[in-house]
Structures are given as structure tokens and as C-alpha cells.
Amino acid sequence: MSVNKKVLITGASGYLGRYAVKEFKDRGYFVRALVRNPEKIKTPGVHGEPAVYDSIDEVVTGDVTSADSISGICKGIDIVFCALGLTSPDAHLTSYDVDYVGNKRVLDQAIEEKVSRFIYVxxxxxxxxxxxxxxKAHELFVVELKKSGLSWAVIRPNGYFSDMGRFFSMAQSGHIFMAGEGDKKINPVHGADLAKVCADAVEGECCEIPVGGPDVYTFKEAMELAFNACGKNPWITELPLWLAEGGLMVTGLFNKNLADLLSFAVEALKFDHVAPAYGSHHLKNFFEELALKK
Ligand SMILES: NC(=O)c1ccc[n+]([C@@H]2O[C@H](COP(=O)([O-])OP(=O)(O)OC[C@H]3O[C@@H](n4cnc5c(N)ncnc54)[C@H](OP(=O)(O)O)[C@@H]3O)[C@@H](O)[C@H]2O)c1
Structure with a gap:
């Protein structure tokens, strides 16, 4: 138990952020949470992540793209845990605006307040x-963090169960278009397991921590698991990568921000993402729990 220490958690309404709130609170921290909409954290998230409003000692409403709204956010804080990010397309904002400039605004205040540790995902x-x-935006921020003079840790997760939840939604619709052959491997991690690694990262030398979950699947196997959980026969259509990339170029003509985010998803299918294994939550159970909710 780490009584009396104060942690600021940004992205506290997100998939990882909610589990981080629970984990730090369970470890005895005073939790200050930055959210854009406090109502959102009064109910569980779509992938089973918990409602956390009642676990938070101080809810701050703000948006990292507006400097005034987060002024003083690090006052009295010992640890900053940053789990915010632009993970779905926004009509006006880019990853650079949120993941780099937004996080940098928090970092600048953390430097001013001389926080004892800054943990970034x-x-x-x-x-x-x-x-x-x-x-690029995440890594620009990592460079700033490393030269900040603060004690830091960078968590490098390979993929969250919430991301695999997209496979589940598509499986439920009965059909998945898959870019490539789906033969590359990943061991995704549950938010609760990852949150433990993040909270452990408060201690120790400045370091980078690659994180995956306990089970390794090819992307195609993970999709088949999703079909099985919702009681459907797997129906997966392979799209050649060149076709998927061509589709991205066309999308980019109309919606650049959407194309930028989708390009991550397509690029990621080109190689293995097997990271050191942590935790005890299994993807099969996660899909089965999602199936029960529908
Ligand atoms: N998903 C993955 O597989 C994966 C893998 C590796 C790394 N990561 C990284 O891990 C981090 C967390 O991912 P996640 O899946 O937990 O994300 P998420 O569920 O989409 O949550 C993102 C969080 O960031 C907040 N946020 C976004 N823009 C903001 C802004 N301008 N001001 C304040 N808050 C803002 C969101 O608030 P609202 O609730 O108001 O939208 C939400 O709380 C991200 O940086 C992501 O890139 C993700």
C-alpha cells in the first residue's frame, strides 16, 4: 500500500485509464483523474472496463488541447500516469495535437511541479x-519525456483486449474482411493486467517496458476465437495488403485523419507483435464475456 502519494491519471475515462484508476486506488494512492466528461465514468465502458467515478478522489474536467482547462493539473501530484490518446478519428484534431502537444502540456506542468515519476504509455x-x-506523435513525446529531467517510465503495450473487441464486433455481424493473410502473431493484454505493470512502474530506474498478455494467437486465430464466442462459423475474407493500402489512399483523399489512424491498423498486420507476457486474463474469456452482454 502506498498511502498518501498522489497520482494524476490522464485518459481516466479510456480503456486502460479506468483500470489504472482502480489499480492505483487499490494500492492506496490519492487519485486525481483528468476526464473530458465526468458522466462517462459513472457507467462501465463498452469492453467491460469498470465505472470508476466512485474510485476517484478528485475529478478534474479538462481537455489537453485547451491549455487553460488543464492549468494547475499537476499541483501537489507525486506521480503522473498518462494513458490518454487519440484512438479514433477526430474531424479537427490529429495525433500530433493530442498525443504530442497535449501530453507535452501535462509534462511541462509536471516539470514545474517536480513530480517524482512520469509514466507514459x-x-x-x-x-x-x-x-x-x-x-510519430507518441515517440516525439517520448523524446521530450526522456530529456525532461524527470524520472520516467515508458510502457510499450502491443495491443489491448479492447482492440481485439473490434474483431468481436465484426464477427457478430457475421463477416470479417482481413487485410493480408492474418498469419502474424500477437499476445494482446487485458487492461487490468496492464494496469498492474503500469502501477509497478512507479518504482525503479528510468526504463521502457514492453508488455503483452499470456496467450499468443495469429490475427486469424484471434478472429476465429471471436466467431466461436458468438456462436458463428468463421467467415473471413482476405484482402491483399496492396488493396487495403490502396483503399487507405482513397480514404485519405476524403478524410485524412481517418486514413492516418487506419494506416496503423493495416501496417500492424504486416509483422509479429509478441511482447513479454504479463497477466492472467485470457482473450477467449474476454470474448465470451462480450458475448454474454449482447
Ligand atoms: N489500444 C491499444 O491496443 C493500444 C496499444 C498500445 C498503446 N496504446 C496507447 O495507449 C493509450 C490508451 O489507449 P486506450 O485504448 O486506453 O484509449 P481509449 O480507450 O481510446 O482512451 C483514450 C483516453 O484519452 C482521452 N482523451 C482523448 N483526447 C483527449 C483530450 N484532448 N483531452 C483529454 N483527454 C483526452 C479519452 O477521453 P474521452 O473518454 O473523453 O474520449 C480517453 O479517456 C493511447 O495513447 C494509445 O495510443 C493503445
């Missing part, structure tokens, strides 16, 4: 996808 395999804009 970036991505695994970043070196294999350096041109993807969301990864």
Missing part, C-alpha cells in the same frame, strides 16, 4: 512503424 514495435503518424 506508448506502443510496442514503434521502430517497425516509424512513419505512422500516431506512432
Amino acid at each position: 506508448s506502443v510496442f514495435n514503434e521502430d517497425k512503424m516509424p512513419e505512422i503518424l500516431t506512432i
